Amino acid sequence: MIISVASGKGGTGKTTVATNMALALGEKVELLDCDVEEPNAHLFLKPQITRTEKVETPIPLIDLEKCTACRKCSDICRFNAIAVVGKKVLVFPELCHSCGGCMVVCPEKAIVETGRELGTISYGHRNGIRFINGRLRVGEAMSPPLIRKVRAAADPERVTIIDAPPGTSCPVIAAMNGADFILMVTEPTPFGLHDLRLAVGAVRVLGIPCGLVVNRSDIGDQKVFAYAESEGLPILMTIPFDRRIAEIYSRGKAIVEEMPEWKERFVDLYRKIEALATSRSGASQCVK
Amino acid sequence: MKIAVTSAGTQLESEVDPRFGRARYILIVDPETLAFEALDNSANVSAFQGSGISAATMVSDKGAEVLLTGYCGPKAYLTLDAAGIKVVSDISGTVMDAVNAFKNGKVTYATEANKDSHW
Numbered sequence: 001m002i003i004s005v006a007s008g009k010g011g012t013g014k015t016t017v018a019t020n021m022a023l024a025l026g027e028k029v030e031l032l033d034c035d036v037e038e039p040n041a042h043l044f045l046k047p048q049i050t051r052t053e054k055v056e057t058p059i060p061l062i063d064l065e066k067c068t069a070c071r072k073c074s075d076i077c078r079f080n081a082i083a084v085v086g087k088k089v090l091v092f093p094e095l096c097h098s099c100g101g102c103m104v105v106c107p108e109k110a111i112v113e114t115g116r117e118l119g120t121i122s123y124g125h126r127n128g129i130r131f132i133n134g135r136l137r138v139g140e141a142m143s144p145p146l147i148r149k150v151r152a153a154a155d156p157e158r159v160t161i162i163d164a165p166p167g168t169s170c171p172v173i174a175a176m177n178g179a180d181f182i183l184m185v186t187e188p189t190p191f192g193l194h195d196l197r198l199a200v201g202a203v204r205v206l207g208i209p210c211g212l213v214v215n216r217s218d219i220g221d222q223k224v225f226a227y228a229e230s231e232g233l234p235i236l237m238t239i240p241f242d243r244r245i246a247e248i249y250s251r252g253k254a255i256v257e258e259m260p261e262w263k264e265r266f267v268d269l270y271r272k273i274e275a276l277a278t279s280r281s282g283a284s285q286c287v288k
Numbered sequence: 289m290k291i292a293v294t295s296a297g298t299q300l301e302s303e304v305d306p307r308f309g310r311a312r313y314i315l316i317v318d319p320e321t322l323a324f325e326a327l328d329n330s331a332n333v334s335a336f337q338g339s340g341i342s343a344a345t346m347v348s349d350k351g352a353e354v355l356l357t358g359y360c361g362p363k364a365y366l367t368l369d370a371a372g373i374k375v376v377s378d379i380s381g382t383v384m385d386a387v388n389a390f391k392n393g394k395v396t397y398a399t400e401a402n403k404d405s406h407w
Contacts, residue, residue: 074345078336079336079338080335080337080338080339083341083342083367083370084345085344085345085370085371086370086372088371090366090367090370092338092341092363095337095338095341
């Protein structure tokens with residue numbers, strides 16, 4: 001079971017929901033912080049980090065002895081990462097998307113693979129909860145390859161909770177694609193609703209069952225609730241705008257540990273997700 | 289010899305387009321005869337990334353030895369430099385004004401990009 005916690009708008013409470021659900025469920029889960037541009041789940045889970053490794057993405061290295069400047073590599077590159085001017089070949093590593101096309105088309109076998117550092121992946125644990133996060137190298141523009149590497153480290157035997165980045169672009173898709181359920185954390189404000197609509201649109205394209213957590217549910221307006229109803233999106237949990245919760249968060253602590261009544265609510269949230277994920281997949285199998 | 293000038297239009301009277309990689313047109317001009325060819329750069333205007341690199345390759349393929357433009361970014365400069373093309377940046381006015389300035393020797397060749405990368 002893979003649950004991706006996403007939102008559209010940033011700052012709605014993805015990390016709060018992801019970390020508290022992980023802590024409520026305990027040993028059988030793993031938490032993957034895929035918000036690699038600003039990972040922060042570790043601040044709340046407080047895992048013991050046991051290992052950190054560098055991650056690279058493959059980029060071309062051209063053997064100028066063999067190269068005939070035929071331009072097949074620069075012609076196939078959609079990203080202008082290779083330029084051939086006269087007899088000179090230039091590679092722009094930061095533009096390369098690691099598709100490998102240049103290596104395939106080179107008739108002289110003059111292109112070999114080297115690497116560009118994407119960032120690091122750290123592994124750790126807390127009370128039996130497995131923890132992995134990615135941290136994008138400062139200056140690196142492409143986060144999806146790193147997000148995919150973090151996800152590749154997932155343990156299929158565990159319930160995987162993914163803390164996704166905000167937005168609706170490639171990094172979010174990389175953090176949602178292939179998940180069994182998308183948990184959208186939103187807030188009842190016009191900004192929250194605007195970005196939620198965009199994010200739900202992306203989830204619909206991916207065809208993954210989806211449900212909502214409405215955070216700070218007693219502020220703003222009621223439009224998000226009307227939207228959820230009209231779209232058939234189940235609201236699986238509401239979290240009030242409560243000073244105690246805000247204080248727990250601001251001290252980097254877990255709601256389920258400081259306010260034990262919330263532990264059962266997060267376990268219940270998972271039970272609802274489990275039921276929706278399995279029943280929806282059952283329904284789609286019937287359609288086939 | 290041929291020189292390349294970034295242009296908002298297809299004529300020598302057109303205004304210089306200050307951008308290099310995403311210029312609307314690039315005019316390849318013979319400064320002596322004023323014979324010219326207007327290259328449609330629209331593919332690079334809408335490129336996702338690397339427009340300067342691609343435009344530099346195009347200018348090199350046309351055999352231009354000098355580029356007159358407003359702004360030139362680091363990857364474009366690197367590509368132009370590899371192609372042996374001299375760059376004059378901070379050009380404005382019409383294409384004709386730029387060509388005249390070049391003919392009268394009133395241009396200074398750049399030694400580096402004058403615009404940051406667009407990340």
